[in-house]
Amino acid sequence: MTFGNGYNISNVLFIGDLYSSHHVLREVGYSFMQIQDIFLRYENDLAMVEKFIEEQQQSYVHLIPEITGYIINSGGKRLRPLLLMISSDLCAYEGDRRYSMAAVIEFIHTASLLHDDIVDHAIIRRGKPSANSVWGNSATVLVGDYLYTKAFKVLAEDEDPAVQKLLSITTTTMTEGELIQLMKMGEINASERDYLSVIEKKTAVLISSACAVGAILAKVPESKVEALTRFGMRLGMAYQLTDDALDYVAEEEEFGKAIGMDLKEGKTTLPLIRTLKKCSSDEKALIKRVLGSEDVKDSEIKEIISLISGYKGIEYAMEKAKEYILEAKKFLEPFEDTIPREALFAISDYIVERKL
Amino acid sequence: MTFGNGYNISNVLFIGDLYSSHHVLREVGYSFMQIQDIFLRYENDLAMVEKFIEEQQQSYVHLIPEITGYIINSGGKRLRPLLLMISSDLCAYEGDRRYSMAAVIEFIHTASLLHDDIVDHAIIRRGKPSANSVWGNSATVLVGDYLYTKAFKVLAEDEDPAVQKLLSITTTTMTEGELIQLMKMGEINASERDYLSVIEKKTAVLISSACAVGAILAKVPESKVEALTRFGMRLGMAYQLTDDALDYVAEEEEFGKAIGMDLKEGKTTLPLIRTLKKCSSDEKALIKRVLGSEDVKDSEIKEIISLISGYKGIEYAMEKAKEYILEAKKFLEPFEDTIPREALFAISDYIVERKL
Numbered sequence: 001m002t003f004g005n006g007y008n009i010s011n012v013l014f015i016g017d018l019y020s021s022h023h024v025l026r027e028v029g030y031s032f033m034q035i036q037d038i039f040l041r042y043e044n045d046l047a048m049v050e051k052f053i054e055e056q057q058q059s060y061v062h063l064i065p066e067i068t069g070y071i072i073n074s075g076g077k078r079l080r081p082l083l084l085m086i087s088s089d090l091c092a093y094e095g096d097r098r099y100s101m102a103a104v105i106e107f108i109h110t111a112s113l114l115h116d117d118i119v120d121h122a123i124i125r126r127g128k129p130s131a132n133s134v135w136g137n138s139a140t141v142l143v144g145d146y147l148y149t150k151a152f153k154v155l156a157e158d159e160d161p162a163v164q165k166l167l168s169i170t171t172t173t174m175t176e177g178e179l180i181q182l183m184k185m186g187e188i189n190a191s192e193r194d195y196l197s198v199i200e201k202k203t204a205v206l207i208s209s210a211c212a213v214g215a216i217l218a219k220v221p222e223s224k225v226e227a228l229t230r231f232g233m234r235l236g237m238a239y240q241l242t243d244d245a246l247d248y249v250a251e252e253e254e255f256g257k258a259i260g261m262d263l264k265e266g267k268t269t270l271p272l273i274r275t276l277k278k279c280s281s282d283e284k285a286l287i288k289r290v291l292g293s294e295d296v297k298d299s300e301i302k303e304i305i306s307l308i309s310g311y312k313g314i315e316y317a318m319e320k321a322k323e324y325i326l327e328a329k330k331f332l333e334p335f336e337d338t339i340p341r342e343a344l345f346a347i348s349d350y351i352v353e354r355k356l
Numbered sequence: 357m358t359f360g361n362g363y364n365i366s367n368v369l370f371i372g373d374l375y376s377s378h379h380v381l382r383e384v385g386y387s388f389m390q391i392q393d394i395f396l397r398y399e400n401d402l403a404m405v406e407k408f409i410e411e412q413q414q415s416y417v418h419l420i421p422e423i424t425g426y427i428i429n430s431g432g433k434r435l436r437p438l439l440l441m442i443s444s445d446l447c448a449y450e451g452d453r454r455y456s457m458a459a460v461i462e463f464i465h466t467a468s469l470l471h472d473d474i475v476d477h478a479i480i481r482r483g484k485p486s487a488n489s490v491w492g493n494s495a496t497v498l499v500g501d502y503l504y505t506k507a508f509k510v511l512a513e514d515e516d517p518a519v520q521k522l523l524s525i526t527t528t529t530m531t532e533g534e535l536i537q538l539m540k541m542g543e544i545n546a547s548e549r550d551y552l553s554v555i556e557k558k559t560a561v562l563i564s565s566a567c568a569v570g571a572i573l574a575k576v577p578e579s580k581v582e583a584l585t586r587f588g589m590r591l592g593m594a595y596q597l598t599d600d601a602l603d604y605v606a607e608e609e610e611f612g613k614a615i616g617m618d619l620k621e622g623k624t625t626l627p628l629i630r631t632l633k634k635c636s637s638d639e640k641a642l643i644k645r646v647l648g649s650e651d652v653k654d655s656e657i658k659e660i661i662s663l664i665s666g667y668k669g670i671e672y673a674m675e676k677a678k679e680y681i682l683e684a685k686k687f688l689e690p691f692e693d694t695i696p697r698e699a700l701f702a703i704s705d706y707i708v709e710r711k712l
Contacts, residue, residue, distance in 0.1 A: 063535050149524060149530075171505040176502070179502070
């Protein structure tokens with residue numbers, strides 16, 4: 001296991017001073033773990049989740065494993081299952097239900113991606129043609145439905161009302177978030193507050209639930225479930241804020257999607273909202289014309305991206321994301337200083353530092 | 357309350373001979389109740405279901421009540437909630453859970469209609485523009501998802517594993533049925549067996565579950581739950597067979613959809629399957645050209661409809677539907693001769709006799 005800056009854990013443990021300075025820094029939420037270390041620690045658990053997903057997506061209807069396999073295996077980072085593994089670990093739960101519950105959350109996530117691709121008329125998802133551009137809207141709607149209903153089937157068999165209630169409210173809220181986003185498509189006057197409310201619903205609640213379920217399975221006191229719920233909510237906000245910021249900076253090869261996609265789709269995300277607040281009325285008019293329009297020149301997109309850059313829209317969004325991460329970490333204070341706690345700190349940092 | 361042929365119940369009860377001959381006929385599954393009598397008996401119950409539906413479809417996201425209201429109030433017959441009311445009544449359950457559970461089933465049904473309209477590229481549903489042609493595919497996908505997740509939220513709060521398991525398997529099966537149908541679109545060689553398997557999954561299982569849930573709520577012995585499950589499955593088969601037959605005979609004004617829609621959409625239903633089995637190779641070539649093609653003349657549709665009529669495809673399908681109804685009724689034999697049992701007989705007859 002390798003700490004940040006390349007220290008090997010076996011060395012570090014024998015260098016008392018360095019270790020204790022690490023310890024102090026960890027106390028204030030600084031993590032020396034790297035994302036690879038975390039995946040290494042939970043490798044076997046994540047393999048169990050994969051196995052469960054693989055079994056559940058089998059169907060005599062061959063389109064089901066074909067499409068779900070295509071999207072589930074298309075380079076998703078399994079962030080939500082990983083968070084569930086770590087939060088179970090943090091709360092000392094070692095039972096098998098974490099595998100099925102992580103699969104349920106990944107199914108809900110994947111179903112929502114499939115349906116989003118229809119909503120967004122997406123052509124590309126994670127650098128590959130989107131499911132709807134390969135199989136059409138019809139099959140994509142139905143396979144999304146299959147994954148949603150499969151998730152609830154696994155939940156019904158699991159027979160835990162607390163998890164069922166949490167995840168059904170989560171899914172309802174996600175759909176509401178997606179609908180609000182749809183209704184605000186092309187809206188030039190969207191406020192920062194509107195935007196934050198949408199990303200909370202469409203993204204943060206599921207990430208929050210992934211963290212909460214780990215604690216629910218462990219049957220820890222309510223206060224700890226709540227702390228992890230709140231941690232996850234802020235982590236989820238930071239995650240989507242970063243995603244939306246990266247939409248304006250990432251290159252197609254490194255992020256798996258074209259630059260300025262949200263702008264083309266008419267989604268007013270924070271970098272643009274910030275720019276709209278600062279820019280001149282001529283610049284606003286250009287953005288208004290381009291936002292969600294079907295007839296846009298590449299030069300116009302580039303012009304808006306350089307406006308966003310000029311008005312520091314991306315930095316602004318990333319500052320916000322980092323604030324959420326700081327807040328998130330505070331909710332982990334009641335937990336003992338253990339490896340899973342450090343892993344959550346490390347993921348928190350990773351989320352706002354990642355380039356892909 | 358009016359019996360068939362216009363006899364008023366108060367008269368009938370005083371004419372001993374007539375009453376006992378009715379009684380004998382009822383014993384063999386013949387019903388003197390009319391569909392209006394049934395709706396009258398369950399009027400208050402159905403109003404309670406409506407109230408629950410109305411409450412649950414409220415959301416601060418105005419598109420949700422707008423679209424769900426549009427489709428839920430667009431002249432649906434509430435067959436599934438009615439069946440649940442009658443089967444609860446038959447099993448002597450009078451609690452409030454029948455209202456919420458009936459709403460759950462209607463939500464699942466409505467969600468599947470919304471998503472089907474996307475799959476079928478439907479323009480018209482029940483004589484009105486389909487939701488997707490009014491609000492577009494994006495909103496329709498999401499509002500369908502909202503209804504599915506709302507259904508599971510109500511089920512989670514209800515905390516009955518038996519109902520949850522039944523309805524989650526039901527919904528998964530429905531999606532599989534829709535996917536198989538999609539994969540067989542335009543398939544000229546679909547067999548009667550393929551067709552029956554699709555309608556069992558996409559339609560009959562939910563109707564069957566509506567009947568079963570009434571019995572589960574009443575906590576009657578397993579054998580009665582099973583009897584109502586089997587009754588409902590056959591009723592559902594007859595229902596879809598009749599629907600598909602009516603697609604070739606109904607006038608737009610009376611059935612709420614254009615004639616030969618299934619043919620245009622490429623769905624090989626039983627009247628066509630029967631015709632394909634009987635017709636000449638020239639006629640088969642015409643059907644093959646037209647089935648699901650986008651470029652079809654009205655005269656060709658008319659020609660195929662008259663082929664189906666000539667080969668008695670509709671009569672064949674209706675015979676099959678009636679066989680299912682006969683089978684269905686047999687499963688009600690273990691139940692005492694009560695008004696709800698007669699109501700189920702009457703609905704069975706109505707399903708294969710209805711013109712709209």
